[in-house]
Amino acid sequence: MSRICLVIPSNKFDQYFIQVPLDVLMAAGQLRAEGHEVTLWDQRLQDAPPGGAEADILIVSSAIADRAQCYPLDLGPVKAAVDRAKARFPGARTVAIGPHGTHLPEATRLDLGVEHVAIGEADSAAVGAVRSLTAGATAGVLSGDVAPASPLSIIGARPKPYPNIPLEEFALPAYDLAPMADYTAEVIVDGLPQPGPCGMVLAARGCTYGCTFCHLPFGNRMRTQPVDRVIAEVEAQQAAGLEFQFFLDYVFGINKTFYNDICRRLRGQGVGWVGQTRAEIVLKSDVTEWAKAGCQGMWLGAESPAVATTGVHKRVTEQQIRDAVLKLKDAGIVPFAFILLGLPDDDACMADWLVDWASEIPAWFGINQLFLRPGTSLYDQLAPRYNNGAAPGSWQEIQAVTRRYREAYPADLDGQERRLTSLSNYLGNAIVPVA
Numbered sequence: 001m002s003r004i005c006l007v008i009p010s011n012k013f014d015q016y017f018i019q020v021p022l023d024v025l026m027a028a029g030q031l032r033a034e035g036h037e038v039t040l041w042d043q044r045l046q047d048a049p050p051g052g053a054e055a056d057i058l059i060v061s062s063a064i065a066d067r068a069q070c071y072p073l074d075l076g077p078v079k080a081a082v083d084r085a086k087a088r089f090p091g092a093r094t095v096a097i098g099p100h101g102t103h104l105p106e107a108t109r110l111d112l113g114v115e116h117v118a119i120g121e122a123d124s125a126a127v128g129a130v131r132s133l134t135a136g137a138t139a140g141v142l143s144g145d146v147a148p149a150s151p152l153s154i155i156g157a158r159p160k161p162y163p164n165i166p167l168e169e170f171a172l173p174a175y176d177l178a179p180m181a182d183y184t185a186e187v188i189v190d191g192l193p194q195p196g197p198c199g200m201v202l203a204a205r206g207c208t209y210g211c212t213f214c215h216l217p218f219g220n221r222m223r224t225q226p227v228d229r230v231i232a233e234v235e236a237q238q239a240a241g242l243e244f245q246f247f248l249d250y251v252f253g254i255n256k257t258f259y260n261d262i263c264r265r266l267r268g269q270g271v272g273w274v275g276q277t278r279a280e281i282v283l284k285s286d287v288t289e290w291a292k293a294g295c296q297g298m299w300l301g302a303e304s305p306a307v308a309t310t311g312v313h314k315r316v317t318e319q320q321i322r323d324a325v326l327k328l329k330d331a332g333i334v335p336f337a338f339i340l341l342g343l344p345d346d347d348a349c350m351a352d353w354l355v356d357w358a359s360e361i362p363a364w365f366g367i368n369q370l371f372l373r374p375g376t377s378l379y380d381q382l383a384p385r386y387n388n389g390a391a392p393g394s395w396q397e398i399q400a401v402t403r404r405y406r407e408a409y410p411a412d413l414d415g416q417e418r419r420l421t422s423l424s425n426y427l428g429n430a431i432v433p434v435a
Contacts, residue, residue, distance in 0.1 A: 001035040002134055005055035005089060006126070008042040008064060009081030011072065016431060018044045019246065020183045020200040020237075023065040025173035027097075027126035033171035036130065040177040043081050048088070055089040057133060058082075059126050060114065062098030065202065065248060068122070068217035071099045073371060073399045075111050082112050095129050095142070097122045099217055100395070103374035105141045105159060107394045119143040120161030121205075121218060123170070128162030167205070167225045172232065180240040186274060186431065187244045188296035188334050193364055195431050198244045199237035201273075203230045203262060207250040209278070211301075212312045212378040213343065213370060222254065227261045234271055247275035252298070253285045263293035272296045274336075279316050279324035287331045295333050300324055302337040302365070305357045306348040312378065318357075325363045335363035336427065339420070342370035342406060342413050344378075350411045355419045364427045367420050369413055372402045 006028055008021050021042060032038045041049035049055075062078045063071035078096070086094060094114040101108040101117030102125070109117045118129035119141065129142045143159035180199070187196035203225055205218035234245060252275040253259045266273075275290075276299035290298070304310070305318035321337070328335040339358060341349060348354040358365055372379045372386075383392055386404040406413055421428060 001037065002056045002130060003037045003039075003054050004031055004057045004059060004130060005039045005041055005049055005053060005085065005092070007058060007060040007081055007085045008040070008044060009060065009062075009078045010044050011067070011077045013067070014044050016428070017184045017186070017195055017198075018182065019064075019066045019185050019198070020180070021061065021064040021178070022173060022200045022202055022248065023068075023122040024061050024126070025175060025178060026123040026170055027059070028174035028177055029171035030123070030127050030165065031130055032174055034127070034130075038174065038177065040174070041085065042178060043084065045179050045182050055092045057130060058085045058089055058092045058094045059118075059129065060085060060094065060096050060112070061122060062096055062100040062108070062112075064098075065122070065217075066200065066246075068099050069215055069250070070368060070371070071215065071217075071373065073373070073395055073402065075100060075108070075395055079112050082114060086113075093133060095126075095133075097125045097129070099215065099373075099375060101141075102161060104393075104395065104398075105143075109140050111395055116140055116142050118162065119159050121164055124165045125162045127165060164223075167223060168229070172229075172236065175236055175240055180237065180242060183242070185244075185246045186297065186336075186427070188272065188274070191334065193297065193334065193336075193427060193430050196244060197242055198246055198274075199234075199240075199242035200246050200248055201230060201233055201237075202248045204249045204255065204258065208254070209251070209314070210377075211314045212381070213340070213376055215373045215375045216250075217375075218250075224255065224258050227258070227265060230262055231265050234266070234269070238269075238271065243271060245271055245273040247273055250276060251281055252277040253281045253290070256285070260289065263289050263295075266293040269294070274298065276301070279320045282324035282327055283320060287328060287333060291331045291333055297334040297336060298328055299336040299338060300363075302361075303340040304343055304346050304348045304354060306346055306354075307343065310343045310346050312343055322361065325361060329362060337361055337363045337365040339365050339367045340370055341367060341416055341420075342409055342411075344382075349413075349416065350409075352411065352416070355416055355423075358420055359423050359425070361425070364425055364430060365420075366427045367417060369406065369417060370402075372398070372405055374398065
């Protein structure tokens with residue numbers, strides 16, 4: 001069997017939180033269950049891999065689970081992690097997993113200087129890649145069979161992702177390989193958010209909504225873990241000293257029976273948690289049951305008060321957002337709103353009233369500017385327009401596409417971002433960056 005080192009790169013988001021690399025720990029648990037010797041090198045927290053570690057195969061994540069939905073376009077930090085790992089284990093074969101290799105495999109392989117990229121959900125792709133390599137595979141792109149080409153692919157067939165390992169068949173995440181006590185996220189203390197020790201749970205994967213700007217690393221079909229397994233993951237992280245959890249599920253509460261069962265099982269367990277969902281789900285749910293189960297905060301993908309009119313297939317009204325925020329507050333749950341600057345035809349952004357709206361919403365908010373990311377239908381629609389009619393073939397061209405989109409946008413997006421980050425309810429002003 002092989003000696004495998006799983007590598008997590010540093011990134012610019014580390015200044016606020018360093019979240020549990022859950023999908024990598026899932027892969028680690030499964031690989032170990034299959035007989036391999038596995039170590040973890042989280043370069044955000046560890047200057048070197050565990051003492052005495054050796055590796056035949058290096059697997060580097062280009063964007064762990066909490067970053068995969070909004071993955072960065074700059075591969076520089078990942079390349080730095082690859083270089084460090086190759087210097088430490090010069091004889092090891094190198095594999096990249098994550099959304100970059102899945103959507104632009106050969107360009108990712110060349111940019112990172114790795115021998116292989118593995119296509120698919122990161123944990124299943126990591127396991128699939130090891131199975132392929134130990135069976136003698138030598139291809140630069142490791143994948144399943146061949147699928148029809150996408151509109152933005154090179155002419156011909158494109159690699160098909162490794163099939164997802166059924167969630168009920170995955171071994172438990174290998175929490176013992178990671179410095180669990182050092183992972184952080186937004187926790188609630190005396191009703192206020194601040195960075196604190198926090199684990200991560202992904203009870204259900206996927207999202208059935210079709211927002212065109214959103215990258216869905218787990219697809220558009222809901223897949224739930226067995227409730228017993230979800231509780232086992234929470235309890236294992238509690239045993240490691242983490243009494244607070246972040247539910248990474250994109251639409252917490254969408255399956256009432258499933259989430260009601262989870263909440264029932266969490267009651268009285270002494271676990272506090274934050275989740276994320278949509279305004280419509282909040283308005284259809286009894287959120288007091290979430291609060292009784294330990295929910296202390298909930299993120300809403302608000303995007304913009306005018307998002308329903310932007311043509312990105314998100315029909316949530318300004319009133320629904322406000323009603324959902326107030327419903328959470330009434331239940332004792334701290335509301336958070338995610339704002340996305342630069343949506344196409346966004347009246348709130350173009351007419352410059354988004355900042356005033358954000359200042360008045362009774363919630364903490366976080367912001368980002370729109371990226372045109374491969375793997376989204378908005379990218380398929382707009383990328384050729386900002387690349388002389390051609391499909392971008394490299395990550396540098398993709399970055400240029402987003403830059404040109406912003407330059408052509410009929411509003412000062414950078415100026416609006418500066419004004420938003422000066423507001424008192426901007427989350428970054430409530431938390432102290434990690435030293």
